[in-house]
Each structure stands twice: as C-alpha cells, then as structure tokens.
Amino acid sequence: MKFLHTGDWHIGKKIKEFGLEEEQQAAFESIRQIAQENQVDAIVIAGDLYDSSRPTETAVSMLNQMLIQLNIKDEFPLIAINGNHDSAVRLGTGSQWYQATNFYLNTELKKAFEPVEFEDTEFFLVPYFKIQAARTIFGKDYQDIASAMKDVVAACEANFTPNKKHVFVGHFFAAGSTRTDSDTATEVGGLGAVPIDLFENFDYVALGHLHSKDALSAQMVKYSGSPLKFSASEANNQKGVWIVDTDTMRVDFVDIKPIHDLKRIKGSLDELTSTEYKVKNDLDNKTFVAVTLTDKEPQVDAFSRLSATYPRMFSLKMEAIEKDFGGKNVVIDSPDKVAPTEMMDIFFNEVIKQPLEEDNRKLLLETLKEAEEE
C-alpha cells in the first residue's frame, strides 16, 4: 500500500497577530492534491491537528471541513492521533462514528495496541500521552517517557501479525540513537526524549511534534514536519509530506510551496526598506518577515518604516544588541524604583554600549511624555 504521512497542522495558529487561515487552507489543498496525484491508500496525520486544546469556533469549523473533504468527499481513509497541542477529549469527539468510513482517530493510549489494518500493513496509533496514563495501564512507576514508551512498543509488538508491515504512528520527541547526540536536548516541549532504536522492529515510524522533516537522520523514522513555516527558526525548512510505499519501503518527500512565504532578512534599515531589496528577494506584502537590523545605531523609526514595508513583520531584532548583549540580562534590582529616563540610560550604556545622544534623548523624553499624557 501507499500512504501519505503528514502532521503538525496546528489549525488555528497565528504568527504574532497574523491569522493563517488562507495559508493553512492552501497547504491543505496541496496535501489533498499530493494524495490524489500519488493515489495513496491512506493519509496519516501524526498529531497536533489543532494549535490549541481549546480551539476557536473558526478553527473547529476549518478542521471539520478538512476532515469531511478528505474522508467523506474524497473517500481517503484517515489515520490520526492527538498531539500535545490537542485536547484528546475534544479532538476525540465523534471518533467512534468515524471508523465506519475508515477514519481511525485514536486519542486513548489504551487503544493503541490493537492495530488498524490496511492491506499488507498494520498501523499502531499511539497518541501523545502523559506518563501517568502509561503508569495506569502497565502498573509501573515510570520516571521518564522513554521507559514508558519501551513498554508501549512491546505491547504493540505483542500484537504484530507476522509477514505484515508494521507502522508506528506517534507524537513525541525522538532523539538520536544515543542520548549524547550532539544536536538533541533531553527535553523539548516538556516531553522527555525517546531513543529511536526502540522502534527497530517497525518498518516505518510516522512521527509528529518537531516541525522539521530533517529533525532525524534515520531512514525509516521520520517527522513529517509541519506543512507551513510557523516560526523564524523554520525559515529555511523544506516543507511537505512523506509518501511511503510499503511494498518497496521507498520513502519520498513531496514539497508544499506556501502561498505566502516566511523569511528572515538581515541588513541596514535603508537597505531593507528599499524597493530594490524587496523585489530582488521576492518579498511581498503578505510575506511573513523576521528582521535583523545591522545598523550600529538604534534607528528610532525602524519599526514604523519596516512595518510599512513588510506589513507581516513578526519579529524585529538588532544585530548589535544581539552581539553585545550576548543573550544575558542586565539585572535591575528594583525596576519599579528606577525612573524611565534612568532606565533609558542604563539600557544605552549597558546594552547598546553607547551613551544616548542628546537628540535621541529629547525625542524619547517627548514620546514618554506623550505616553504618560495618554
């Protein structure tokens, strides 16, 4: 069989104040098209369907329509679990009825060990779970998620039908095969890391949680990544879905091009606000932009000029501050006892490492006065 592996849709997410309805709808249409073009037999969604455990009505309505489209209208079998962003109870509403149309949505750990079977393949649907759920099921006092996952995996393996392919669908932080892997931490998003060697008896592990498809280097343990870039750290990510063929165990990545990209840009204020720069770098008014300014001096009109140039700027940093600041805080013992003007001086002397110039001081004082009057 052939299936499409996606996840981390985060329906309802905003980037700063900017809603993503249009972008998420377009990414969904791309997934649909990829599924049709590749004639997949099922679509796997590995958790974090919603961005929030209490999604808005708009988000609920949007995800409902997407699932109706894929499962009822297009008649794709669906395989899904909740992620840490979803409420298992809210997302799970209706799931007992969904199975009649081959929509398998599991939000309960205790139901993970009976596989869902499609042709030659058994899918084990392991939702995001808290360690307490595993303690209740297995009666052991696990101290970390990796030990709990070991028993979850064993419980799945106990139900393997030989000569079938076995796919594990999960939502957690998987680390390299050893805990000393240089680019992994032991905690991400509050989930302990799970070493990927645990899953060696599975033919494929379809993961959600990390937003980069390249988070793991293993051949058969994959994060799908999110279908859209959601933060500056994902600006250079390649987004899309995996197409997995269980006959050949070939795994292909198919790109999703966003209708509005998310980019990091860096330069001086004059450079970045020039029309040439925008055109040359293929930036339009709907591009989500994270700006790093290279000007040495603070530019008082930086925010307004950049916002006018990039209406969807969601982050603004100064390289000079990042460098000198070195990520450390200047600690002021009792900030409520420091006058705003004094605070300004501390900021310029300690952080910018240059005293506040008289012109700028005057401007800041005026602004402060206006703010107080308001």
Added chain:
Amino acid sequence: MKFLHTGDWHIGKKIKEFGLEEEQQAAFESIRQIAQENQVDAIVIAGDLYDSSRPTETAVSMLNQMLIQLNIKDEFPLIAINGNHDSAVRLGTGSQWYQATNFYLNTELKKAFEPVEFEDTEFFLVPYFKIQAARTIFGKDYQDIASAMKDVVAACEANFTPNKKHVFVGHFFAAGSTRTDSDTATEVGGLGAVPIDLFENFDYVALGHLHSKDALSAQMVKYSGSPLKFSASEANNQKGVWIVDTDTMRVDFVDIKPIHDLKRIKGSLDELTSTEYKVKNDLDNKTFVAVTLTDKEPQVDAFSRLSATYPRMFSLKMEAIEKDFGGKNVVIDSPDKVAPTEMMDIFFNEVIKQPLEEDNRKLLLETLKEAEEE
C-alpha cells in the same frame, strides 16, 4: 412510531459552585431506562445539550459517552439540534458521520427543511438560530424571530409528504396563541416570542428552551423541560420526558426522580436548622436548598449555621428584606465615596428599615477591621 422527547440537558452546568455530574448522569440513566421500557423508535433532544458554548473537557467527555451509549451501544436512533447554550460549530463536530448510525444532529438552519424520516413520520430539525441566518437564507430583512419563523415553517411545510405525520423540533421561546397572553413576556433569554398558532399544520412540536414541561398549555406543542431542576424557580416543577405515539397521537409524561432534589425552604433560622425540620421535610446533605428566612431581625450567624445544616444551600434570602425592599434598589450616587460604616447605616435604615443596633454595629466594625488588615 413512538419517540421520546427530551431537551435542555445542560451538561456541565453548576448550581452556584456545586457540580451536577452525579445528578446529570443519574438523570441520563433514567432517560435511557424510560426509552427502553417504552421501546421507543427514536429519542429527540431539543437543544441545549451543553450548558456552555465552550464546554469543559469533563462536560465534553460526559456528553460524548452519553451519545455513544444511546446511539452506538443501545442503538437508539437520535434526533437532535443545538440550543442557544450550545455552540453550533462545536456541537456539530462529527455530525456528518453520525447519520450512518441514525443519529441526526442538525446545527444549520439551511439544512432544516429536508425532513429526517422514520416510518410514518417526518422530523424537521430546526436548530436555534439567529435572525441573521434566516435573513441570509430567505433574503428578507426580518425584524423579529416570529416573522423569520413563519418562513422557516413555510419552507418545512413545502416539503411535507402528504399522509405522513410531521414533527417540528425547535429551540426557542414559544408564547401563547396571542402576544397578550398574561403569563408570557415578549423576550426570554434574548429570543423573541413565537406564537404557537404558526405550527398548526404540524402533528407535534418538540421544543426545548423553557425548563418547565407546563410552560405551554397546548396539547401538541410541548416543552420537554429539563431533566433536572436547575434553579429555585424550578423547585416545584415536575421533571421528566414526553413519550409521543404518532399512531394514536397520544402524549404521555414520564417522571424522572432526581437522586438529589432541589427545594425551597422558608422559616426562622432556629426552625430551619433543627434536625426535626430536616427529617420531616426529607432534606439531606445533598439536597440543593434555596432558603428564605422569616426572622425579622438580621441573624449574623445565619449563613454559617444554614451552610452547616445544608451543605448545598445555593441561595439565602430574608423575607423581611424582600418585602420591604420590594425588589427596588437603593441608589447611591457615588458608592466609592461612601465609607463602609456609612454604607452599613444606609442599608439598615433604607432596606431593613431599622437602625443598626449598637452590639451589631460593634461586631460589624470588628469584622470590617479584620478584613482590612487581611
């Protein structure tokens, strides 16, 4: 065919701070039992399944289990609409899948005009709707819900199959046949009143919204009422469900006995806190109690003594205050400029109509001082 008519479950509701999980679960079991004993062919739930448009996970989990029990396990066909307390979008999640097991949940006005058919009967599922929804569908600028409802009814009637029975399921405020009916207001819960003569072509109108089964005196237009008493004004309501037989058009009410009753009690503090009174009036520690004290003098320890006697007291009033006060407010122009002691005097002079006695004044001042120190 025979169907059971219920509504206004308000899952997730609290009476003051007291959760009703146990009581709502027990009332649900009664409904289930009545449905089984009467061998009904369908169960109609006329809106307000939830108490809130953003129900808690506990409430979602509870209602999900109830619907799974009735429809999937007991195999009762279900007919349901949203009420004004429900979110149409949230409650409607999954409804496209529910129909496969004869669970018809409609939360969209535009889908109300195609009946759901059971044996000899056509059910028209008209959800609670805002006037704007009717304007969009019918292209008229309705000024009140009654005019909109007239067109909704006509749209249903246009789809009547002759020689079938026709049942209207709705959730709104229905008034007597004229707007001057003495015991009806033109607005309840923000819904305009709809005269019941509109529905004369229907064989039965299964309503939700008002919590009393006796809210209307019509034979074939009925509120089911809520399965539990939710407020002091419902203390003397008879609670239960209607069993409707479409062959004979016989309508019977079947009682639901609450596991913990809700009662109004009235008497002096000494009387109400006596063991004899509790025993004689069949009041236990789980009874929800609304108290009216008949003592002429304010009793400073009334709240603590009554709470100790009735742990689920949810309302405490003094008859003397109610009488003298006559429901009108004593208006103080600038309450923030009146000292607490002065406020006390105004209250006793204007509301209690007796000056504050010296002993009580001393006690109040001490309490005030303690509160300020904290």
